[in-house]
Each structure stands twice: as C-alpha cells, then as structure tokens.
Amino acid sequence: xxxxxxxxxxxxxxxxxxxxxxxxxxxxxxxxxxxxxxxxxxxxxxxxxxxxxxxxxxxxxxxxxxxxxxxxxxxxxxxxxxxxxxxxxxxxxxxxxxxxxxxxxxxxxxxxxxxxxxxxxxxxxxxxxxxxxxxxx
Numbered sequence: 001x002x003x004x005x006x007x008x009x010x011x012x013x014x015x016x017x018x019x020x021x022x023x024x025x026x027x028x029x030x031x032x033x034x035x036x037x038x039x040x041x042x043x044x045x046x047x048x049x050x051x052x053x054x055x056x057x058x059x060x061x062x063x064x065x066x067x068x069x070x071x072x073x074x075x076x077x078x079x080x081x082x083x084x085x086x087x088x089x090x091x092x093x094x095x096x097x098x099x100x101x102x103x104x105x106x107x108x109x110x111x112x113x114x115x116x117x118x119x120x121x122x123x124x125x126x127x128x129x130x131x132x133x134x135x136x137x
Contacts (some may be wrong), residue, residue, distance in 0.1 A: 002031045004101040007074075008092055009037045011048045011058060020107035020136040025070045027105070027134075036099055037063050038077045040084045040091050052080050096131060105134045 007024045009017055028035045041048070041055045049055035056078040063076035079095050081087040096104055 002027060002033045002103045004034045004036065004099060005103045005105060006036045006038050006096050006099060006101040007105050008107075009039050009059075009062065011039055011055075011062065014062065017107050020105050021066060021070070023134065023136055024105040025072050027103070028072055033103075035072060035074045036077050036101065037066065037074050038079065038092065038095050038099075040079045040081050040088045042082060042084055043080055052078070101131060103132045103134065105136060108135045108137055 005024055005028055007017075007020060024035055027033065037059065039055075039059050041052065043052050045051065046055075049058055056076070059078045060076040063074040066074045077095060077099065079091050081091050084091070092104075
C-alpha cells in the first residue's frame with residue numbers, strides 16, 4: 001500500500017521524534033517501503049551546522065544512526081531554503097512530490113493558542129498535500 005515514506009525531522013529537536021520514527025519503521029516494515037528523513041535548512045550558519053554541506057552530513061549521520069538502531073534503511077534528503085521559517089511548509093510539500101512519496105509521517109506538538117491563527121507545519125501539509133499525512137503527537 002505504501003512504497004515511499006517521508007519523515008520530516010528537525011535536527012535541533014531529535015529527542016521529540018521517537019514516536020514518529022517508531023511508527024514510520026513499523027509501517028515501512030509492514031509494506032516493505034523506503035524511508036526518507038527530510039530536513040529543511042538555510043545556507044546560513046545555524047545551531048545545527050555552519051553551512052549546507054555540514055548540515056547534509058549531520059542529516060546523513062542521523063539517517064545512518066537510525067538505520068543501525070532500528071534495523072531498516074533510512075535515506076537522507078537535506079533541502080536548502082532561503083528562509084526555512086517562511087518556506088518550510090511549501091518546501092516539505094515540494095520535497096514529498098519530488099521524492100514521489102505516498103505517505104508522510106510527521107511529529108507535531110500539542111496545539112496551543114497560536115494554532116487558532118496559524119496552522120502547524122503538520123496541519124498545513126495535511127491540508128494542502130495530495131498524499132496521506134500521518135500526524136503523530
């Protein structure tokens with residue numbers, strides 16, 4: 001049923017990804033699907049990395065660590081954006097289309113006051129993508 005699964009990750013908050021990663025592994029094993037961890041960054045130095053090449057390497061290291069830990073292959077896809085705070089929603093949607101995934105499994109926070117005015121990344125993707133989006137809290 002599912003052939004390619006995308007799991008957006010924020011390398012600043014990997015400790016909050018456990019549920020989404022565990023579910024993605026379970027579903028990937030069930031359907032023998034490919035798994036992709038995807039992360040958006042700018043080209044400017046940030047908390048995670050000094051440049052895009054270093055960021056890409058850290059995402060690939062994260063994917064390799066998850067592969068070893070969970071017994072299923074994770075591929076990494078780093079995406080550069082001029083302003084991830086503004087562009088992340090559209091960049092995730094475009095990356096899902098470019099990778100030809102048929103399921104996105106995405107961690108999300110518990111909605112709060114701001115979600116009455118602004119959609120969360122997961123909420124935006126679920127509302128605007130043509131593929132299935134599984135939001136994990």
